[in-house]
Amino acid sequence: MAGARTRARVVIVMNPRSGGGKTARYGLAQRAEGMGAQVWTTSTEGDAVSLARNAVAEGAQLLGVAGGDGTVSAVAAVAADTGRPLVVVPAGTRNHFARDLGLDLRDPGRALDALVDGEPAQVDLGMLGSRVFVNNVSFGVYADALLEPGYRQDKPRAFAAVAPDYVKGKQWVEARVDTPRGTVEFPQVVLISNNPYHLATPRWLGRRFSLSTGRLGVIVLKRPAQAPPDLLRHLRGELRQDERGAGSAGDGAVIWSAPGITLHGEVPHLDAGVDGEAVRLAPPVVCAIRPGALRVLLPKDRPGTPPEHAMRH
Structure with missing residues (x-):
């Protein structure tokens, strides 16, 4: 069922090779399309940056990315530069950025709940010259x-x-x-x-x-x-x-x-x-x-970070 947020044009860039094929294994494209988003898949003809920029040029108001940290950083750079919020779906091998956002790495599809009732947050981006890095x-x-x-x-x-x-x-x-x-x-x-x-x-x-x-x-x-x-x-x-x-x-x-x-x-x-x-x-x-260069949308139900007392053990 499409939520209120998905009435805006949403494009999710997916890397089918990330994480040994996690996007297919978890049915992420079908779940995203069922929530009213469009899915654009990376290939030799279309890298993540080009796809994200084309999506914005064609009217996307919200960007998503499903892949590893390299794919995430590429789409995050476009989202930050164009003022679009970003939904991150952990579909890579390590998913360090998604983990530190508090997302559920065991069920990547849960991150798509942000399309319905996502909570906004501002996060920093690292810069290597003009190149963005998230980790x-x-x-x-x-x-x-x-x-x-x-x-x-x-x-x-x-x-x-x-x-x-x-x-x-x-x-x-x-x-x-x-x-x-x-x-x-x-x-x-x-x-x-x-x-x-x-x-x-x-x-x-x-x-x-x-x-x-x-x-x-x-x-x-x-x-x-x-x-x-x-x-x-x-x-x-x-x-x-x-x-x-x-x-x-x-x-x-x-x-x-x-x-x-x-x-x-x-x-x-x-x-x-x-x-x-x-x-x-x-x-x-x-x-x-x-x-605060990047605005992300996070699902309300997510594992989050451990409480302060737990870090002392």
């Missing part, structure tokens, strides 16, 4: 894993192929980053997120409990000169315990939030992962945030 921009081991052949088919194998040299300090990001502790040169990992990640509680590690702080989260990891036997455990401990930025910039983790961050380097390009997509960027690389 993060990463440099180092994750970016290199994305470039490994067969990454989508076997992610553990891809990480296993690139991680050892980073852990041993034989591989690094060819850049320097100014941090609250000073300049860090040649770190193993740089992670810049659209709003800071929660790091203090293992159960909720990597969640964002707000997407409207108006600040980027920044994590810079550099292998200590005298690394402990279990470097990864050592760095995880620093991530959870050392969010104040005290200490020297030479080794370990530096974690802070800021409205902008720049990576400097003398190399022709830096490999990066942007919302799970591999890209190459010419330094300097400048990231910023657009506070």
Whole structure:
């Protein structure tokens, strides 16, 4: 049954390849069309950005997107630039942005309830130059894993192929980053997120409990000169315990939030992962945030974020 909101022209851009075919597996196109929306599917002839822009040009007043975080960020950019609200349907593999919006990842179709009685919310968007990101921009081991052949088919194998040299300090990001502790040169990992990640509680590690702080989260990891036997455990401990930025910039983790961050380097390009997509960027690389740039419509019934007392356990 079509609700009041679907009397406006609604176009939902769907990526049929995301999440191993989740849009088909959950019957999302049929559910959306049953609620009065039009479904436009990405293909080699029509990418998500082109479809979203064409939808607006043809009178769409509300945009939706069903796919992974790369598809979501592409359509979110168009929605923000054209002042259209966005409905996000978690149909990818990880769905980090949808999860942090409080959506139900187990039943993606529940997000479509926002077409009937959605609650509006303003959220921030990260900016990599003129490119939008909804989750993060990463440099180092994750970016290199994305470039490994067969990454989508076997992610553990891809990480296993690139991680050892980073852990041993034989591989690094060819850049320097100014941090609250000073300049860090040649770190193993740089992670810049659209709003800071929660790091203090293992159960909720990597969640964002707000997407409207108006600040980027920044994590810079550099292998200590005298690394402990279990470097990864050592760095995880620093991530959870050392969010104040005290200490020297030479080794370990530096974690802070800021409205902008720049990576400097003398190399022709830096490999990066942007919302799970591999890209190459010419330094300097400048990231910023657009506070409240995106209006989303959220279903009233959604799992949400855990209560504050739960995060302490």
